[in-house]
Amino acid sequence: MGPLAGYKFVEMGGIGPGPMCAMLLADLGADIVRVDRLVDPGLGTQSNPKFSLLMRSRRSIAVDTKTAEGREVVLKLIEQADGLIEGFRPGVMERMGLGPEEALARNPKLVYGRMTGWGQEGPMAMAAGHDINYIALAGVLHAIGRKDEAPVPPLNLVGDFGGGALYLALGLVCGVLEAQKSGKGQVVDTAMVDGAASLMTMFYGLMAAGNWKDERGVNILDTGTHYYNVYETADGKYVSIGSIEKKFYQELLERTGLDKEDLPPQLNPKSWPLIHARLTDVFKTKTRDEWDEVMLGTDVCYAPVLSIMEATEHPHNIHRQTFVKYEGVVQPAPAPRFSRTEAKIQRPPCLPGEHTTEALLDWGMSEASIDELKASGIIK
Helix, strand or coil, rough: CCCCCCCCEEEEEECCCCHHHHHHHHCCCCCEEECCCCCCCCCCCCHHHHHCCCHHCCEEEEEECCHHHHHHHHHHHHHHCCCECCCCCHHHHHHHHCHHHHHHHCCCCCCCEEEEEEEEEECCHHHHHHHHHHHHHHHHHCCCCCCCCCCCCCCCCHHHHHHHHHHHHHHHHHHHHHHHHHHEEEEEEEHHHHHHHHHHHHHHHHHHCCCCCCCCCCCCCCCCCEEEEEEEECCCCCEEECCCCCHHHHHHHHHCCCCHCCCCCCCCCHHHHHHHHHHHHCCCEEEHHHHHHHHHCCCCCEECCCCHHHHHHHHHHHCCCCCEECCEEEEECCCCCCCCCCCCCCCCCCCCCCCHHHHHHHHCHHHHHHHHHHHHHHHC
């Protein structure tokens, strides 16, 4: 199942963007074996492994990679793989004897995917960091928030998952496609600071053209305008408005009743605070559900601001099956969608070492070799 069915990847066990990348590829059909340590390092903040959803759709083996025999197990997997995913600090894989030189010597067509925050080299390459730090250095965090207020971290969506996992997944798929033509593998250096910066490309163009100010909350898409903003409703909930284009803005005015007032022009920045104040008052006259009845499905460019769990219950998302219940856990469905090679959740989240025997057998290792490695404590 899935457009990546038949492709194989080795994932070196980690947290955050690496597992997210592996989940995306596995949901799309790739056969991914995750290499975990013998001693379970834990699953982040999850008390129950079944809720570690980033671990879904693939299998895990537990290997002592500090031993020559353990490294050999991983190298034998690499020999058969199309790609590899690792998210350690620069130099860690090399010290393990599993760096690009060793891996590509075993498999010249391997696409070796590396995920770090700062990149494989540079003044900050060896420093610790998290999503908030990477998007801060990339100029993203400064741009998100309201005027005269502190920057607002957008969860860890922009660095870890947008600038990291998605860019690594794209890099791996591109590398595999190129290797099919050239017969040669290569290293994909994915840095979250690079990916986050790439996501800002449009805004650098707007700034160069003089259409974006290098400050928060004063621009068209950052709550600086009244027609691209969120508004509180009578019940303390919120709605989102994105009436940028003239015809959409006109419908906003009509459906709020403001078309009967003598308001200043939409695109005059000096008028934005005044119209914003009027819209603020108007939206507080009805509940969020009442505004849904007035605006949902129209050309206002409107949607209610739903909570995480409310989103799973909205009729549109139910119709689209945007969220699914798998093994008793409600979670986002695989994306994107394919008309013929359907993507699907392949299996529930893997436990470290849960599939050691099964996966190694499927990847060509003999039962006798597996038993010997178990007896010596190299795998479990």
